[in-house]
Amino acid sequence: MAANSSVESIINNIRRVFQAFNDYSKRANMEAGLTGPQLWAIKVISENAPLRVCDLAALMFVRPGTVVGILDRLEKKGLVTRIRSQQDRRAVMIELSAQGKELVSAAPGVIQGDLIRGLETLPEEELLDIDASMARLVAILGVQQLKPLMIHGTDEAVQGDDTPAGC
Amino acid sequence: MAANSSVESIINNIRRVFQAFNDYSKRANMEAGLTGPQLWAIKVISENAPLRVCDLAALMFVRPGTVVGILDRLEKKGLVTRIRSQQDRRAVMIELSAQGKELVSAAPGVIQGDLIRGLETLPEEELLDIDASMARLVAILGVQQLKPLMIHGTDEAVQGDDTPAGC
DNA sequence: TAAGAATAATTCGTATAAGAATTAAATCCG
DNA sequence: CGGATTTAATTCTTATACGAATTATTCTTA
Numbered sequence: 001m002a003a004n005s006s007v008e009s010i011i012n013n014i015r016r017v018f019q020a021f022n023d024y025s026k027r028a029n030m031e032a033g034l035t036g037p038q039l040w041a042i043k044v045i046s047e048n049a050p051l052r053v054c055d056l057a058a059l060m061f062v063r064p065g066t067v068v069g070i071l072d073r074l075e076k077k078g079l080v081t082r083i084r085s086q087q088d089r090r091a092v093m094i095e096l097s098a099q100g101k102e103l104v105s106a107a108p109g110v111i112q113g114d115l116i117r118g119l120e121t122l123p124e125e126e127l128l129d130i131d132a133s134m135a136r137l138v139a140i141l142g143v144q145q146l147k148p149l150m151i152h153g154t155d156e157a158v159q160g161d162d163t164p165a166g167c
Numbered sequence: 168m169a170a171n172s173s174v175e176s177i178i179n180n181i182r183r184v185f186q187a188f189n190d191y192s193k194r195a196n197m198e199a200g201l202t203g204p205q206l207w208a209i210k211v212i213s214e215n216a217p218l219r220v221c222d223l224a225a226l227m228f229v230r231p232g233t234v235v236g237i238l239d240r241l242e243k244k245g246l247v248t249r250i251r252s253q254q255d256r257r258a259v260m261i262e263l264s265a266q267g268k269e270l271v272s273a274a275p276g277v278i279q280g281d282l283i284r285g286l287e288t289l290p291e292e293e294l295l296d297i298d299a300s301m302a303r304l305v306a307i308l309g310v311q312q313l314k315p316l317m318i319h320g321t322d323e324a325v326q327g328d329d330t331p332a333g334c
Numbered sequence: 335t336a337a338g339a340a341t342a343a344t345t346c347g348t349a350t351a352a353g354a355a356t357t358a359a360a361t362c363c364g
Numbered sequence: 365c366g367g368a369t370t371t372a373a374t375t376c377t378t379a380t381a382c383g384a385a386t387t388a389t390t391c392t393t394a
Contacts, residue, residue, distance in 0.1 A: 010298045017301045019228040021185050061186040066381050090342040090389045118307035131177045133300035134184045140285035233351050257359045257372040
């Protein structure tokens with residue numbers, strides 16, 4: 001592998017992984033009838049409930065608007081509840097419904113997802129290699145995302161923050 | 168980094184990179200007014216034209232239906248042309264329009280994209296590390312994608328093929 | 335305190351992406 | 365030859381995901 005080490009071929013490899021991950025993420029999970037993002041949201045909520053929409057968005061590295069759609073679908077399935085906060089009536093507290101909690105306790109493996117199960121089979125050493133590679137990529141992508149002024153010449157909206165959803 | 172080497176934290180790191188990549192891919196490129204997938208399609212077409220829709224889909228690791236939408240938008244912008252093939256009148260041959268070719272020759276850097284430019288700044292050694300990590304991930308994801316019978320118990324539609332879009 | 339700024343959630347429009355179904359054309363085979 | 369199967373492109377529905385705009389509420393500050 002990687003005998004042809006041109007940037008081109010590596011890029012293609014990366015794109016392919018991302019496409020595969022997207023595919024994996026979006027396909028409905030047969031066992032639960034939920035998509036990857038939906039399963040991920042359930043898992044994050046189960047570990048952090050009660051939490052606000054923007055907190056969930058930050059933990060999932062997406063924008064609040066995206067989480068609203070996911071929550072709409074999970075609420076329609078009866079897996080989560082949205083309750084207006086008393087302290088801050090702008091905020092909405094998210095929790096798992098009884099049915100949602102049942103799902104988590106009954107099938108933790110389903111919630112985990114195939115990706116996590118697959119990675120858990122790797123030796124620690126390889127996990128660290130992958131993590132290091134991810135760190136390099138996030139550095140590249142992060143710099144381009146948050147500091148475009150050096151690249152594009154526009155000096156607006158530059159913040160060195162770490163969390164995509166500021167809340 | 169990676170001091171806490173639990174699978175959990177590594178998974179989160181990976182998810183974050185994918186999210187960042189998605190974000191990067193989808194944001195419209197300011198210089199050309201094109202999205203990441205649109206730029207990528209232009210690049211692939213420029214290197215392989217004339218080619219069929221399903222060939223383009225295979226080279227981009229997506230389904231034909233997805234490429235149709237991208238081509239619709241590129242055609243509306245006047246950057247690509249669709250011509251019904253004479254040999255096989257089911258097929259459509261895709262090419263860059265004069266304007267599309269002009270874009271490629273005038274601004275190859277734009278077509279390349281920030282991700283490639285960022286990666287090109289890395290030393291060869293690190294690129295190989297990243298490539299190896301990607302290979303491991305694609306192995307995990309690929310196995311789950313193409314051979315679900317061992318995991319889910321369903322023994323249908325199992326093919327060890329390499330190309331997502333069979334054409 | 336009241337006007338203005340900031341924040342939380344939502345809605346809207348656009349773009350990817352998948353899968354399923356459809357249409358049209360080519361190929362297979364009996 | 366002619367029906368059946370396969371293949372290519374397209375359309376449709378659903379689900380993410382973003383940015384921008386809206387609304388409601390809270391915080392600031394003059």
